[in-house]
Amino acid sequence: MDLMEMIRNRRSVRTYRKGEIEEETLRKVLEAGLLAPSGRNRQPWELIVVRDxxxxxxxxxxxxxxxARMLASAAAAVVVTADSAKTDVWTEDCSNAMMLMHLTADAMGLGSCWIQGRLREAPDGRTAEEYVREILGYPEDFRLEAILSLGLPEEHPEAKTAAKELEKKVHxxxxxxQVE
Ligand SMILES: Cc1cc2nc3c(=O)[nH]c(=O)nc-3n(C[C@H](O)[C@H](O)[C@H](O)COP(=O)(O)O)c2cc1C
Structure with a gap:
């Protein structure tokens, strides 16, 4: 697959069949995230991989x-946190890492979905960041960006094109x- 084909094929996949992800595949997904560009190359991300x-x-x-309910049937999750003291653009940096992992996972035949953590609430009224911190133990000054769910896809939605958007969203x- 060439890059444009991978980009057109990438979709959010929220249903997974039983089965593990090979360690080598998982490591490639993580490597893709770690190769993301970051402001001043500060690389503020700290990735927590959960398989339990x-x-x-x-x-x-x-x-x-x-x-975030799809995590219950996922084979793994990559929780993307950041040491926010390192840079004021940690959200952009972490988004880049999320996107590259999501795209790579899809291109490698995995199903994955971005689950927003930052600015979102848990059911008990705490922030999602606090809720996840209690489970995973990251430090107080680490911020939660998002969680990438990963699994063997049960289904995969169709590829998309941006033909209409090329007319409407590009100026x-x-x-x-707006062009009607
Ligand atoms: C910043 C961001 C936050 C998202 N948060 C969630 C989320 O919390 N839960 C979820 O199921 N999907 C989430 N998504 C996935 C979007 O719903 C999905 O990308 C969008 O509907 C387009 O579908 P596609 O990814 O299949 O093209 C998020 C995506 C982005 C980029």
Whole structure:
């Protein structure tokens, strides 16, 4: 697959069949995240890999409204935290790492989904960051960006194209209003 094909094929996959992810595959996904660009190359991310089914179950309850429920059937999760003291652009840096891991996972035949952690609440009223910190033990000054769920895909939605968006969302030279 060439890069554009990988980008068109990438989708959020929230249902997984039983089965483990090979260590080598998981390591490639992690490597992709660690190769992401970061402001001043500070690399503020600290990735916590979870494979224990009990812990995955606990993490699946980190978001009000069930937005993380797919973690209960995932084979693994990569929890992306940052040492925010290292840089003021840790959210951008961590988003880059998330995106590269998500894309790589998809291209390698895994199902994965971005689960937002930052600015989101747990069902008990705490922030998702506090809830996840209690389970995983990252330090007080580490911030939670997001969690990438990973598993063997039960289904994979169709590839997308951005043909319409190329007309509507791209403004050449100047913004001249929305084209209807
Ligand atoms: C910043 C961000 C936060 C997201 N948060 C969640 C989430 O908490 N739970 C979830 O199921 N999907 C989440 N998603 C996945 C989006 O819902 C998904 O990317 C979008 O619907 C487009 O679908 P696609 O990824 O299949 O193209 C998130 C995606 C991004 C980029």
């Amino acid at each position: 089914p009990q812990t995955l179950k606990q993490l699946s309850e980190c978001r009000a409204g069930g937005a 050449w030279e100047r913004y001249e209003g």
